[in-house]
Structures are given as structure tokens and as C-alpha cells.
Amino acid sequence: MKQWDIFIAFFRSGMLGYGGGPSSIPLVHKEVVGTYKWMSDDEFSDILALANTLPGPINTKMAGYIGYRVGGYLGMLNAIVASIVPTIILMIILLTTLSSFKDQPWVQGMTKAVLPVVGVMLGVLTWDFVTKSKQGLGWTGAILLIVTSFLAIEILDIHPGIVIIILLAAAVLKKNKAEKGEAKA
Template sequence: MKHLQLFLAFFRVGILGYGGGPSSIPLVHKEVVDKYKWMSDDEFADVLALGNTLPGPIATKMAGYIGYRVAGIVGLINATLATIVPTIILMIFLLTTISSVKDYPWVQGMTAAVVPVVGVMLATLTWDFFKKSQKSLGWLKSSILIIFSFFLMEIFGLHPAILIGGLLLAAIIKKDKDPKKERKIERGNAS
């Protein structure tokens, strides 16, 4: 049953994720976190951050990792195939017909309409992550981190993967230091 659920979840993402990887992220979140509860919001955010630092299509990387986590190697293959098979089928179909309809206004309008829809979906997901980050960091620290990240990427041209990797490294270092502080506090209270 788990393999069928895994396949259906990522097949839906593959079918409905029109517009590429960024449009698939909220769909993956809906399936993995909300519907099947295979991971929490924080775990999904970690998978998304890690997926953004690695090269290649984000939807496929996330499907592979989540599939492996849910059902091992078979789950990895299952979720990855479920993600890419719809695209392969649609590409074969579209390549045979696209040249005959590409100049129609309704096709151009449909393509143009995808951009704001994907923008709204990503903005909604970003807002959800921002609200969650304020719980652990607070509004001020979260806002400063967003502004600082924006300046590094937009003003100084830092690649997002380098920024995400740096933030992940800082979080790991901070996490390693926190238990040591707790142990010192516990030892101090015991004396």
C-alpha cells in the first residue's frame, strides 16, 4: 500500500507540476506533509534546502530522497519514476503537436498565465516557512536573515546554493554547540 501511495503522490506532482520544478514544490509539500504525513514541515524545509544546493531538477531530487526515506531503494525508484514518467509522456505527445499550435494566442496566453500562478504558489510556501522560522528565531532575526540573504544574492551576486550551504553549515555548527552548553549548565547545577 505504501508503494502505491508513494507512486500516486509523486505521479500527481508530475502531472500537475506544470511550469517546472518550482511549481512542483508546493504540490510535493501538500502530498508529503499534509496528505500522507511522511515528514514534518521542518523536515520538508530541510529536504528542500538540501535539494536546492544540489545540481539537477528539484522535483526529481526531492522525490528520490523522500521515496528512499519512506520505502528504501524501491521507494526511491518508485517516486522518481512517478515524477518523470508523466513528463516523458507529455513531452512525446507535445513534441508531435506543439509545432502546429505554438503560434495560437490561447497557447501563448496559457504559457504566460503559468508565471503568476507559480509565483503565488512559491510566495505562499515562503510565507509558511517564514511564519515557522519566527517561532524558533523570532520575527526580528528572521527578517534580518531574509534581508541579508537578499542583499547577498541580488546585490553581490552570491549563488543561492552557496548561501543555503552556508546557512546549513551554520545551523549544524550551532546545533553542535548547543548540547555542550546544556551539559555545562547541568554540571554547574549538579555541583
């Protein structure tokens, strides 16, 4: 039953994630955290951050890791197949169908309408992460971290992967320091 659940979760996100990786992230989040409760928001955000640092399609990387974590090697293969097969099938169908209608106004409107929907989905997911980070860091710490990260990426032109690695390392060091402090007490 668990393998079927893995397949369905990633099949849905693969089928409905029109527009690439960013549009599938909120869908994977809904399935993994909301529907099946395989992990918490914090764990999902860690996986998302790590997946963003690695090359390749984000949905496939997340499917592989989450599938492995939930169902072992078979779960990993199951999740990857479930996330890429719908995309392949839809690409073949949509590209052959839409290419013959590409100049029609309704097709152009449909493709333009996807962008704001994906933007809203990512905005909602971002807001969820910000409110969750408030619990651990407080509003001041969360806002300071967001502003600092934004400035590092946009103004200083530091690659987002490097910023994520620095933040992950800082979190691990902070956790280790806290554990050592508890051990001495």
C-alpha cells in the same frame, strides 16, 4: 500500500507540475507534508534547501530522497519513476500537439497564464516558511536572516548554494553548541 502512496504522491506532482521544478515544489510539499505527513515543514525545507544546492532537476532530487526516506531503495526508484514518467509522456503529447497550434492566441495565453500561477504557489510556500521560521527565530531573527540572504545573493552575487551551505553549517554548529551546553548543565 506505502509504495503505492509514494507512487501516487510523486505521480500527482509530476503530472500537475507544469512549468518545471518551481511549479512542482508546492505540489510535492502538499503531498509529503499535508496529505501523507511523511515529514514536517522544517524537514521539508531542509530537503528543499539541500536539493537546491545539487545539480539537476529539483523534483527528481526531492523524489529520490523522500522516496528513499519513506520506502528505502524501492521507494526511491518508485518516486523517481513516478515523477519523471508523467513529464516524459506529457512532453511528447504536449509538444507534438502544441507545436501544431503554437501560433494560436489561446496557446500563447495558456503558456503566459502559467507564470503568475507558479508565482503565487511559490509565494504561498515562501510565506509558510517565513511564518514557520518565526517560531524558531522570532520575527526579528527571521527578517534579519531573509534580508541578509537576499543581500548576499542579489547584491554580493554569492551563489544561493553557498548561502544555503553556510546557513546549514551555522544551524548544525548552533545545535551542537546548545547540546554541549545542556550536557554541562
